[in-house]
Amino acid sequence: MKVKRVTVLISGSGSNLQALIDATSSGRLDVEICHVISNRADAPGLQRAHKAQIPTSVLPHEQFSKRSEFDQALAALAAFGKPQLLVLAGFMRILGAPMLQLFAGRIINLHPSLLPLYPGTGTYQRAIEAGDKEHGASIHFVTAELDGGPVISQVHIPILPGDNADILASRLSPREHDLVVSTVELFSHHRVHCANDAVFLDGKPFSKPLRLQADGTLTDQD
Ligand code: GRF
Numbered sequence: 001m002k003v004k005r006v007t008v009l010i011s012g013s014g015s016n017l018q019a020l021i022d023a024t025s026s027g028r029l030d031v032e033i034c035h036v037i038s039n040r041a042d043a044p045g046l047q048r049a050h051k052a053q054i055p056t057s058v059l060p061h062e063q064f065s066k067r068s069e070f071d072q073a074l075a076a077l078a079a080f081g082k083p084q085l086l087v088l089a090g091f092m093r094i095l096g097a098p099m100l101q102l103f104a105g106r107i108i109n110l111h112p113s114l115l116p117l118y119p120g121t122g123t124y125q126r127a128i129e130a131g132d133k134e135h136g137a138s139i140h141f142v143t144a145e146l147d148g149g150p151v152i153s154q155v156h157i158p159i160l161p162g163d164n165a166d167i168l169a170s171r172l173s174p175r176e177h178d179l180v181v182s183t184v185e186l187f188s189h190h191r192v193h194c195a196n197d198a199v200f201l202d203g204k205p206f207s208k209p210l211r212l213q214a215d216g217t218l219t220d221q222d
Helices: 015-025 045-051 067-078 097-102 123-129 165-188
Strands: 005-010 032-038 056-058 085-088 107-111 134-141 151-158 192-195 198-201 210-212
Touching: 005 015, 005 045, 015 032, 015 045, 015 165, 032 045, 032 067, 045 056, 067 097, 085 165, 107 165, 123 134, 123 165, 134 165, 151 165, 165 192, 165 210
Parallel strands: 005 032, 005 085, 032 056, 085 107, 151 210
Antiparallel strands: 107 134, 134 151, 192 198
């Protein structure tokens, strides 16, 4: 299915949401961001959505005594606008069964590491402490396994002498923005989908994740 309507879920700054907004305004990305959902009322990303006149919803997870109730409410809310793709852009909650069932194969997540390396948090520090030569970000289909679904695309950056977690994060951030725009663009052209835990590009299964090049294109070349 060619993706036209996208819902973005956030918990914080929303700089990746902003990259998507900018790409739709400039005409690069032919999609409508139809809804932004945050689990935090104070997420600065909500202001970015308001400025762009995108409908927003806040669903504070701490107001639900049971995780399953939050999961149900989130799934009901996420149906608003009939999105064809959901982008988790810094959304700091694990999705429960209702979301995964309702939107199977239609949820992608941004993660700041070269998955399968470093699922979870603290990825920059962990990569530096491990002595890695490079770090990066990944976009993957969301499954029940935390940061574990099939990877669609990645961007690699070098870890330089003197890097700390903050420096590395600030160097990765603009490249992650390019990655999310280019990856959503693939969906908008109906070029990528997931079936049986495998990712397909133009109908052919991937052997490895697509890699973001310096010019912002995604290819299967190193
Ligand atoms: C990104 O680095 C993303 O990989 C991670 O959370 C961060 C969100 O940043 N999941 P922002 O809110 O889009 O600025």
